Amino acid sequence: MNRFSSILGPEGCGTSAHFRRRTLLGAGAGLAWLTPLSQLLAVSADRKGSSSRPKSVIVLWMQGGPSQLETWDPHPGKKIGGDTKAISTSVKGLKIADTMPLSAECMDQVSLLRCVTSKEGDHERATYNMQTGYRPDPTLIHPAIGAVLCHELSAEGVEIPRHVSIFPEAWPARGGFLGNKYNAFKMYDPAGPLPDLPKRVSEARFEARMNDLNVLEASFAKGRRADLEANKTLHREMVQRARTMMSSEQIAAFNINNVPEETKKQFGDTPFGRGCLCATQLIATGVRCVQVTLGGWDTHANNHDLQSARAAVLDAGLSATIKRLQESEQWEDTIILCGGEFGRTPNINPAAGRDHWPHGFSVVLAGGGIQKGVVLGETDPMGTKITSETAGAVRVEDIHATIHSALGIDFQKDYQTPIGRPMAICQGTPIPQVLAEI
Amino acid sequence: MWLKNIAFLSLVTIGLASLANWLLMPPKVQALDQPVVLRSNDFDSARQAVDRQFHAAWAEENLQPAHKAEDLTVARRLSLGLVGTIPSLAEIRMLEQRPEADRLQWWVDYLLNDRRYGDYIAERLSRAYVGTEGGPFLIFRKRRFVTWLSDQLMANRPYNELTHDLIAETGLWTDHPAVNFVTATVDQDGTKEPDVARLAGRLTRAFLATRIDCVQCHDDNLGGDLKQSDFHELASFFREAENSFVGITDKKGRPYEFQYLYANETVTVPAQVPFNQQLMDEEGGTLRERLANWVTHPENRPFARAIVNRMWAIMTGRPLVEPVDDIPLDGSFAERTLPAGMEPLVEDFIDHNFDMKRLVRLIAATEAFQLDSRAEHEVTPQHEKLWAVFPVNRLRPEQVIGSINQASSLHTLNAESHILTRLVTFGETNDFLKRYGDAGEDEFSQDAGTIPQRLLLMNGNLVKERTKDNFIRNAATKVSQLAPDNQTAIETAFLCVLTRRPTSQESEHFLAKLNNEALQTRRSQDFEDIYWALMNCTEFAWNH
Numbered sequence: 001m002n003r004f005s006s007i008l009g010p011e012g013c014g015t016s017a018h019f020r021r022r023t024l025l026g027a028g029a030g031l032a033w034l035t036p037l038s039q040l041l042a043v044s045a046d047r048k049g050s051s052s053r054p055k056s057v058i059v060l061w062m063q064g065g066p067s068q069l070e071t072w073d074p075h076p077g078k079k080i081g082g083d084t085k086a087i088s089t090s091v092k093g094l095k096i097a098d099t100m101p102l103s104a105e106c107m108d109q110v111s112l113l114r115c116v117t118s119k120e121g122d123h124e125r126a127t128y129n130m131q132t133g134y135r136p137d138p139t140l141i142h143p144a145i146g147a148v149l150c151h152e153l154s155a156e157g158v159e160i161p162r163h164v165s166i167f168p169e170a171w172p173a174r175g176g177f178l179g180n181k182y183n184a185f186k187m188y189d190p191a192g193p194l195p196d197l198p199k200r201v202s203e204a205r206f207e208a209r210m211n212d213l214n215v216l217e218a219s220f221a222k223g224r225r226a227d228l229e230a231n232k233t234l235h236r237e238m239v240q241r242a243r244t245m246m247s248s249e250q251i252a253a254f255n256i257n258n259v260p261e262e263t264k265k266q267f268g269d270t271p272f273g274r275g276c277l278c279a280t281q282l283i284a285t286g287v288r289c290v291q292v293t294l295g296g297w298d299t300h301a302n303n304h305d306l307q308s309a310r311a312a313v314l315d316a317g318l319s320a321t322i323k324r325l326q327e328s329e330q331w332e333d334t335i336i337l338c339g340g341e342f343g344r345t346p347n348i349n350p351a352a353g354r355d356h357w358p359h360g361f362s363v364v365l366a367g368g369g370i371q372k373g374v375v376l377g378e379t380d381p382m383g384t385k386i387t388s389e390t391a392g393a394v395r396v397e398d399i400h401a402t403i404h405s406a407l408g409i410d411f412q413k414d415y416q417t418p419i420g421r422p423m424a425i426c427q428g429t430p431i432p433q434v435l436a437e438i
Numbered sequence: 439m440w441l442k443n444i445a446f447l448s449l450v451t452i453g454l455a456s457l458a459n460w461l462l463m464p465p466k467v468q469a470l471d472q473p474v475v476l477r478s479n480d481f482d483s484a485r486q487a488v489d490r491q492f493h494a495a496w497a498e499e500n501l502q503p504a505h506k507a508e509d510l511t512v513a514r515r516l517s518l519g520l521v522g523t524i525p526s527l528a529e530i531r532m533l534e535q536r537p538e539a540d541r542l543q544w545w546v547d548y549l550l551n552d553r554r555y556g557d558y559i560a561e562r563l564s565r566a567y568v569g570t571e572g573g574p575f576l577i578f579r580k581r582r583f584v585t586w587l588s589d590q591l592m593a594n595r596p597y598n599e600l601t602h603d604l605i606a607e608t609g610l611w612t613d614h615p616a617v618n619f620v621t622a623t624v625d626q627d628g629t630k631e632p633d634v635a636r637l638a639g640r641l642t643r644a645f646l647a648t649r650i651d652c653v654q655c656h657d658d659n660l661g662g663d664l665k666q667s668d669f670h671e672l673a674s675f676f677r678e679a680e681n682s683f684v685g686i687t688d689k690k691g692r693p694y695e696f697q698y699l700y701a702n703e704t705v706t707v708p709a710q711v712p713f714n715q716q717l718m719d720e721e722g723g724t725l726r727e728r729l730a731n732w733v734t735h736p737e738n739r740p741f742a743r744a745i746v747n748r749m750w751a752i753m754t755g756r757p758l759v760e761p762v763d764d765i766p767l768d769g770s771f772a773e774r775t776l777p778a779g780m781e782p783l784v785e786d787f788i789d790h791n792f793d794m795k796r797l798v799r800l801i802a803a804t805e806a807f808q809l810d811s812r813a814e815h816e817v818t819p820q821h822e823k824l825w826a827v828f829p830v831n832r833l834r835p836e837q838v839i840g841s842i843n844q845a846s847s848l849h850t851l852n853a854e855s856h857i858l859t860r861l862v863t864f865g866e867t868n869d870f871l872k873r874y875g876d877a878g879e880d881e882f883s884q885d886a887g888t889i890p891q892r893l894l895l896m897n898g899n900l901v902k903e904r905t906k907d908n909f910i911r912n913a914a915t916k917v918s919q920l921a922p923d924n925q926t927a928i929e930t931a932f933l934c935v936l937t938r939r940p941t942s943q944e945s946e947h948f949l950a951k952l953n954n955e956a957l958q959t960r961r962s963q964d965f966e967d968i969y970w971a972l973m974n975c976t977e978f979a980w981n982h
Binding site for chain 2: 121124125138139161168179180181183185186196197198199200204205208209212213215216217218219220222223224225226227228229232233235236238239241242245246418419421
């Protein structure tokens with residue numbers, strides 16, 4: 001069994017009928033935006049016996065540490081609240097920051113966790129913790145949630161990378177001990193061309209180059225291990241798969257230029273908004289995990305203004321993503337996770353900033369298998385720390401366990417790591433109030 | 439005025455062309471004086487001791503070793519291993535002018551005296567010492583730390599002394615950069631103090647190639663005899679390390695308290711080492727100094743084994759014992775619990791006062807290091823495993839980009855390169871690394887490449903920029919315009935990118951390509967295509 005057989009589906013999948021059917025939509029129709037037909041045509045690798053379960057995750061990643069007090073958990077009029085005002089939402093009694101009016105209307109569709117706690121207060125370590133569900137361990141690298149999904153769920157019929165990071169930040173999601181083939185494919189603003197995908201020369205020259213390459217590969221193979229390519233380098237196979245991707249019709253999912261202006265507007269005319277829009281297209285094509293990053297949340301100074309500006313960008317992107325998934329009937333197939341590596345201190349520092357705070361911050365979960373309209377916990381008005389011992393606290397690993405449960409992944413299953421130590425996919429406990437019956 | 443400009447530009451172009459021309463002419467080997475690189479007798483006997491063990495291991499498994507690789511192949515390995523890039527055309531010309539007898543020894547010495555050696559090995563070692571995380575804001579100076587480490591390596595400071603500094607140094611992280619080993623673990627959002635547990639784990643892995651991290655939270659449940667107390671008693675040696683505005687100091691008498699698993703209360707944990715306790719000074723100096731003395735004690739063999747294994751891995755792409763930081767404490771070659779080569783290398787390293795450059799020379803001189811990765815007989819994974827052929831190993835991202843940059847310049851890119859070249863290269867390198875993906879600390883992983891990596895090499899900016907029609911910057915263009923004939927041009931391109939000459943089949947193929955009228959490409963485009971193919975083949979991306 002070839003170790004890489006699952007990365008882009010079986011060989012020869014490009015000839016499979018469902019891609020050809022796409023051409024019926026005509027060039028320029030993109031993904032036949034959100035018509036029931038696109039549902040018929042979109043690839044979805046059903047898992048045996050559980051086709052109703054969600055199959056993909058969209059991570060809206062707020063890099064830098066979004067302040068819970070300027071977003072999901074405002075405390076107007078209190079010392080810790082700063083200048084943030086609150087507005088009512090579609091969930092009775094729940095108020096969120098007034099910078100997010102569009103999301104306020106969607107709160108009855110999501111689960112809001114306002115009592116998340118971790119032990120990591122450094123950006124890099126906390127990012128690792130949130131992405132993998134584990135604290136950094138110098139002896140091995142744990143796989144990010146997208147890598148686990150790709151490893152656990154089928155790849156049938158997908159010719160493009162199944163794990164994508166839009167605006168990868170300094171620490172992109174990795175495959176870790178599952179192998180770097182599960183690393184996220186990195187891309188930037190979908191308004192521009194996809195990096196490294198278009199050929200740099202004419203088709204004729206490219207073909208001649210590939211011919212040259214074959215001559216060099218034949219030389220290198222001579223006298224070396226017969227199984228070098230098949231069991232070790234996989235170099236030629238990767239070249240071949242890269243070519244498949246370059247010519248795949250599925251790369252249309254990366255292109256948002258054919259989407260109606262009206263739709264683009266809903267997501268907000270921002271790189272993040274375009275990233276969210278692209279994420280919904282990728283999910284429809286069979287991509288397992290898309291992470292869209294919105295940076296700029298690390299507000300040690302001038303916290304209120306900076307956070308409010310970021311929250312407005314998030315508001316449009318998140319609310320439009322929810323609506324889009326619901327309209328296109330991908331809602332039950334997808335889980336949305338929205339959060340950053342930690343929150344920010346209840347105490348406001350002399351530079352009018354807030355510092356790092358892993359002791360009670362907010363994360364939003366939504367989509368297939370996630371309860372609607374649930375709110376757990378809140379920031380203590382006195383600014384008391386929430387720790388893993390606090391009653392009702394949600395640990396980072398619990399969020400991972402919840403997502404895996406919703407996806408039908410046995411998260412207690414042990415992986416054999418290269419260092420010989422068995423390692424469970426996740427060490428948390430699913431949050432019962434958040435998990436819906438599937 | 440414009441006449442002056444034209445004259446100046448012409449002069450520059452002529453100058454560049456003539457330099458390139460000199461490089462493009464096939465070299466004439468000059469008879470030099472007697473070889474200048476001398477070796478003592480005990481160097482040869484140490485090398486023979488290593489070779490003997492490998493031969494014994496091969497005989498035991500009935501493995502026929504490969505022949506010695508060609509000099510240029512070994513030179514490429516050495517260059518990749520010691521300065522992180524392939525040799526330049528200029529270097530190849532120099533190398534081939536040396537008499538065969540001392541060619542490789544001369545090459546090792548040449549590389550060891552190049553600043554790139556210090557910089558590159560420091561970067562590799564620093565990953566083991568402080569990891570690849572950014573570390574605490576402001577008080578951790580990674581760049582300063584790596585520069586200091588590079589200075590030590592260039593001066594060939596004995597490795598035991600260097601390590602002693604890392605463990606026990608006091609002072610500010612800027613003027614005593616060794617303290618960054620401790621500073622890197624300072625807890626930013628809690629105590630603002632060094633993290634004794636992380637230091638204990640880091641110390642044992644980096645300096646003793648022993649993993650006791652697994653008993654940080656519970657006794658060993660994988661069949662080992664380590665206890666949770668072993669870990670925390672070692673960590674206790676760092677309990678007095680204090681972080682303040684004067685840097686890292688030691689506060690006498692500060693206790694370390696910890697609550698063990700299943701215990702009802704915290705206890706004060708004494709400082710105690712987990713093995714070789716007889717080598718520990720009973721008193722004298724700070725706790726960290728005593729720990730440093732114990733770690734670097736000549737009889738504490740795990741210390742020498744750890745660096746021998748890591749240097750072997752850096753130079754070949756694969757450690758003698760895998761993983762690189764997990765060597766059995768009580769192993770030996772006689773019992774086959776340590777692999778061939780390890781013990782004689784360790785003996786020599788300790789006997790010669792932890793001399794790093796000597797260790798490099800010795801590894802480079804061994805038969806195993808110089809074997810071909812090909813053979814006339816059938817090569818199996820077992821041959822690779824036991825070094826009966828040189829194992830094919832994936833290059834690290836820095837080596838790939840260093841090699842792309844070097845292959846596109848006829849001259850050596852080093853500290854003397856023009857500042858503009860270095861600035862541009864630095865920016866592009868960072869961007870490339872981000873897209874290619876960094877291996878982080880798991881740098882000897884034998885994982886295969888990925889599709890995004892292939893796409894980056896096939897269609898990315900860097901390869902395009904380094905191969906396109908640009909007479910001032912790119913070797914591909916210079917070779918296409920200045921080589922006296924097609925055969926020389928193709929040979930030069932191969933030397934620049936793959937550090938070897940083409941086979942007859944390859945020559946034939948590429949000569950036909952140059953004569954092919956069907957594609958209607960310019961000659962400079964033909965060479966852009968040839969360079970593209972050379973940079974995209976397995977041979978370029980793997981050490982062999």
